[in-house]
Amino acid sequence: TKSTRPQRLLKAVQKHSTRGDPQSVISAIDHFCRHREWAMNVGDEKGSILDSVVSELNPEKVLELGTYCGYSTVRIARLLPPGARLITLEFNADYAAIARQVIAWAGLEDKVQLVEGASGDWIPRMKEHFGIETFDFVFLDHWKDRYLPDTKLMEDCGLLRKGTVLLADNVICPGVPDYLEYVRNSLSYKSCYFKSHLEYTKAEDGLEKSVFLG
Numbered sequence: 001t002k003s004t005r006p007q008r009l010l011k012a013v014q015k016h017s018t019r020g021d022p023q024s025v026i027s028a029i030d031h032f033c034r035h036r037e038w039a040m041n042v043g044d045e046k047g048s049i050l051d052s053v054v055s056e057l058n059p060e061k062v063l064e065l066g067t068y069c070g071y072s073t074v075r076i077a078r079l080l081p082p083g084a085r086l087i088t089l090e091f092n093a094d095y096a097a098i099a100r101q102v103i104a105w106a107g108l109e110d111k112v113q114l115v116e117g118a119s120g121d122w123i124p125r126m127k128e129h130f131g132i133e134t135f136d137f138v139f140l141d142h143w144k145d146r147y148l149p150d151t152k153l154m155e156d157c158g159l160l161r162k163g164t165v166l167l168a169d170n171v172i173c174p175g176v177p178d179y180l181e182y183v184r185n186s187l188s189y190k191s192c193y194f195k196s197h198l199e200y201t202k203a204e205d206g207l208e209k210s211v212f213l214g
């Protein structure tokens, strides 16, 4: 039977990168997506913005919503200090199976916990199931119509603290208008837009960075 795009992406990682070398995994995925098959990773241009936000923050507790093949998981985890933890939620079991192998190939499995399931189901269980008090950094990259409800859910579950940073992918393409309106107008957030491009294309896209003010 025909392979899937995530399966072909994993093969490209195993063929063109070095096990235990996260940077080579990132480069192999970017090369595959630019020259073979487009895939919905945050990509190298927005990925550099993601890197700078993470490096500046040095977060201990990170939540990623939407793992896909683990590209942004690897980008974030490779920058985390020893002892820091990244929990990443993936709804699609096939994506999760590939992401586990990409994360393991990069040698980052000790920093990452991949959880299969819907964000709406797992966010309320973060405290009791993972012993998480609050998150320092949240990367939103899952269903675009879940950004706003899940942000409100994280607020209600007390998972955000004064200074928690939310970074949202795709705020222009595919777009998250309700989420943008909320974080840009709410007195509980200080928000700013990083203009960029849709991964591997010339189309406009960008990241919205929103600091929770408590």
Ligand SMILES: Nc1ncnc2c1ncn2CCCCCNC(=O)c1cc(-c2ccc(F)cc2)cc(O)c1O
Residues within 6 Å of the ligand: 040, 041, 042, 065, 066, 067, 068, 089, 090, 091, 092, 117, 118, 119, 120, 141, 142, 143, 144, 146, 169, 170, 173, 174, 198, 199
């Ligand atoms: N834990 C959870 N809970 C709920 N849903 C969950 C989940 N975990 C996963 N999902 C389900 C997310 C499915 C992937 C979400 N990402 C996207 O849909 C996405 C689409 C584009 C795109 C842009 C232009 C185009 F022409 C076509 C596609 C680009 C991107 O960077 C994207 O991130």
Ligand SMILES: [Mg+2]
Residues within 6 Å of the ligand: 040, 041, 042, 141, 169, 170
């Ligand atoms: Mg995205």
